[in-house]
Amino acid sequence: MKAFTTVTSRAVVLDRPDVDTDQIIPKQFLKRIERSGFGEFLFFDWRKDPDFELNHQSGRILLAGRNFGCGSSREHAPWSLQDYGFDVVIAPSFGDIFRQNSLQIGLLPVQLPAEQVQQLMERARAGEELTVDLEARTAGGFPFELDDHTRQRLLEGLDDVALTLREADAIAAFEAAHPAPLSTVSLG
Amino acid sequence: MAKTLLDKIWERHVVRPGGDGPDLLYIDLHLVHEVTSPQAFESLRLAGRPVRRPDLTIATMDHNVATGDDTPIDPLSQQQLDTLRDNCAAFGVPLYATGSGREGIVHVIGPELGLTQPGITIVCGDSHTSTHGALGALAFGIGTSEVEHVLATQTLPQRKPKSLRVTFVGEPAPGVGAKDYVLAAIGRLGVDGGVGHVIEFAGPAIEALSVEGRLTICNMSIEAGARAGLIAPDETTFAYLRERGVPRRDDWRDLSSDADAVFDREVEIDVGAIRPQVTWGTNPGMVASIDDVVPEPADEAAERALTYMGLQAGTPIREIAVDRVFIGSCTNSRIEDLRAAAAVVRGQRVHPSVRAMVVPGSAQVKAQAEAEGLDRIFVDAGFEWRRAGCSMCLGMNPDVLQPGERCASTSNRNFEGRQGAGGRTHLVSPSIAAATALAGHFATA
Numbered sequence: 001m002k003a004f005t006t007v008t009s010r011a012v013v014l015d016r017p018d019v020d021t022d023q024i025i026p027k028q029f030l031k032r033i034e035r036s037g038f039g040e041f042l043f044f045d046w047r048k049d050p051d052f053e054l055n056h057q058s059g060r061i062l063l064a065g066r067n068f069g070c071g072s073s074r075e076h077a078p079w080s081l082q083d084y085g086f087d088v089v090i091a092p093s094f095g096d097i098f099r100q101n102s103l104q105i106g107l108l109p110v111q112l113p114a115e116q117v118q119q120l121m122e123r124a125r126a127g128e129e130l131t132v133d134l135e136a137r138t139a140g141g142f143p144f145e146l147d148d149h150t151r152q153r154l155l156e157g158l159d160d161v162a163l164t165l166r167e168a169d170a171i172a173a174f175e176a177a178h179p180a181p182l183s184t185v186s187l188g
Numbered sequence: 189m190a191k192t193l194l195d196k197i198w199e200r201h202v203v204r205p206g207g208d209g210p211d212l213l214y215i216d217l218h219l220v221h222e223v224t225s226p227q228a229f230e231s232l233r234l235a236g237r238p239v240r241r242p243d244l245t246i247a248t249m250d251h252n253v254a255t256g257d258d259t260p261i262d263p264l265s266q267q268q269l270d271t272l273r274d275n276c277a278a279f280g281v282p283l284y285a286t287g288s289g290r291e292g293i294v295h296v297i298g299p300e301l302g303l304t305q306p307g308i309t310i311v312c313g314d315s316h317t318s319t320h321g322a323l324g325a326l327a328f329g330i331g332t333s334e335v336e337h338v339l340a341t342q343t344l345p346q347r348k349p350k351s352l353r354v355t356f357v358g359e360p361a362p363g364v365g366a367k368d369y370v371l372a373a374i375g376r377l378g379v380d381g382g383v384g385h386v387i388e389f390a391g392p393a394i395e396a397l398s399v400e401g402r403l404t405i406c407n408m409s410i411e412a413g414a415r416a417g418l419i420a421p422d423e424t425t426f427a428y429l430r431e432r433g434v435p436r437r438d439d440w441r442d443l444s445s446d447a448d449a450v451f452d453r454e455v456e457i458d459v460g461a462i463r464p465q466v467t468w469g470t471n472p473g474m475v476a477s478i479d480d481v482v483p484e485p486a487d488e489a490a491e492r493a494l495t496y497m498g499l500q501a502g503t504p505i506r507e508i509a510v511d512r513v514f515i516g517s518c519t520n521s522r523i524e525d526l527r528a529a530a531a532v533v534r535g536q537r538v539h540p541s542v543r544a545m546v547v548p549g550s551a552q553v554k555a556q557a558e559a560e561g562l563d564r565i566f567v568d569a570g571f572e573w574r575r576a577g578c579s580m581c582l583g584m585n586p587d588v589l590q591p592g593e594r595c596a597s598t599s600n601r602n603f604e605g606r607q608g609a610g611g612r613t614h615l616v617s618p619s620i621a622a623a624t625a626l627a628g629h630f631a632t633a
């Protein structure tokens with residue numbers, strides 16, 4: 001995962017609620033077995049509409065409506081947003097799995113109250129550049145919440161698997177104390 | 189202090205408390221399918237890491253498989269299936285491949301094989317992992333990076349979600365069941381009403397349901413935004429497990445929320461007031477009773493949904509004609525679902541303008557249905573009877589809607605294009621789907 005640095009950029013306004021991951025990256029692109037190259041398929045069906053928001057705006061920050069990224073667990077959704085060029089998505093709320101997936105790959109999901117997101121949308125429409133500072137935990141000047149652990153991991157670009165493997169002893173101790181309730185191998 | 193069922197399962201699985209950050213949670217069962225795993229295995233390979241517990245991991249093929257005898261799948265789908273087979277062989281993960289007799293939709297085979305058990309933690313790279321909560325397991329969907337994390341460490345850093353209890357009271361009217369309960373609940377909560385929460389479904393109407401009905405309910409927790417659904421295990425659960433060769437265990441005791449446990453939120457729903465449900469829009473919260481009309485759009489999103497769905501506000505739902513009927517998916521493809529649909533279609537014919545299909549959720553469900561003669565009932569009525577898989581729930585395989593086609597579907601998502609670009613999906617129960625196939629428009633049995 002690449003380390004997250006402060007972003008200052010124009011923002012793309014996508015003021016729609018409940019944008020689901022089926023729209024962000026439709027199923028036909030889930031057949032690829034690679035992690036990269038999804039950006040060109042981002043919002044594949046919606047982009048056929050010349051009026052679609054992404055067709056006439058650009059920037060590294062996406063300003064979205066509530067419950068952004070609801071639906072399927074496909075990490076292809078954050079992959080495609082990141083590959084397209086977004087570093088940050090700001091919304092009043094996110095689908096839980098989408099948010100988690102984004103944090104895994106260093107696409108920063110910023111949750112702000114709906115009124116503040118609306119204000120940022122107005123500022124973005126007026127052409128203002130916004131700054132998202134993860135160190136200070138601010139977006140367009142508004143403070144947002146993110147726990148220290150996750151923030152540090154994003155700032156340093158640390159791999160969660162490597163971090164957890166440092167806990168191998170604790171995991172082994174847990175396994176010793178809690179015999180597995182089932183086995184998939186013994187099913188034959 | 190009084191605890192919820194979520195509290196109890198969570199506490200049993202904390203390897204290391206996280207303090208301000210996430211807890212490190214142990215995972216008892218990891219289900220794997222072909223779509224969300226290739227990149228995870230590839231990362232393990234690149235880092236030279238093994239799968240820590242292949243004996244707690246199981247893979248199946250479901251999303252891409254062809255369900256008809258005559259339908260070849262495209263090379264990319266084949267590559268994804270081959271990749272899963274190679275990865276399972278290389279990393280020692282048991283695989284129920286197509287043709288093994290045990291394959292099927294990942295959320296159908298877990299309970300069916302007795303792997304889904306009370307009190308355990310289950311993850312899968314699939315949002316409908318919430319299904320398994322019906323047996324009292326804490327089960328939630330994860331993304332591919334997390335799949336890799338679980339393969340490598342058998343753990344996951346997680347923050348504990350908040351708790352929401354939905355209590356179903358009352359007696360349902362005839363023809364109203366689990367699918368209607370959960371659609372009504374999503375209509376009430378909204379598609380983001382459960383975000384950040386685990387929903388515990390409780391109350392007498394839940395206790396009266398079979399395990400299969402409970403699976404349908406927990407399956408759709410994610411459609412209310414909740415990552416997991418939970419139902420406290422009871423005698424019904426234990427009997428279901430016993431039939432699958434899983435004897436009752438001591439640690440299943442005390443797997444219920446304490447009487448005085450406090451939930452972050454509580455909602456009560458009277459099932460006596462629920463009529464059969466039909467969605468009219470492009471998310472599962474856009475739902476009405478079959479006796480209602482298509483509602484006036486309340487906002488821009490609803491307007492967009494009606495345009496996409498090709499519907500006029502004020503149209504009686506029963507007058508909406510359909511082109512296709514799909515009975516299947518991890519929501520409603522188990523034996524009881526097929527029995528309910530077969531009871532409606534027995535001796536009747538599918539409407540001439542409708543193409544209808546039944547896709548059992550697993551090879552075992554298919555075999556059981558055939559042993560009971562359900563396949564004949566469907567085929568004689570003019571349904572296509574297919575092999576197990578996700579099929580037209582998401583159309584990653586040859587089963588898709590054509591642009592503009594309207595479908596009554598027993599699946600869980602009516603998102604734009606979900607069943608095929610331009611396709612229009614209405615979510616219903618198996619008996620409504622069956623009655624609709626016969627009538628050519630939405631109908632009750």
Ligand code: SF4
Pocket residue numbers: 250251293294295314316517518519577578581582599600
């Ligand atoms: S049946 Fe549909 S919802 Fe269920 S796992 Fe398959 S694609 Fe996902």
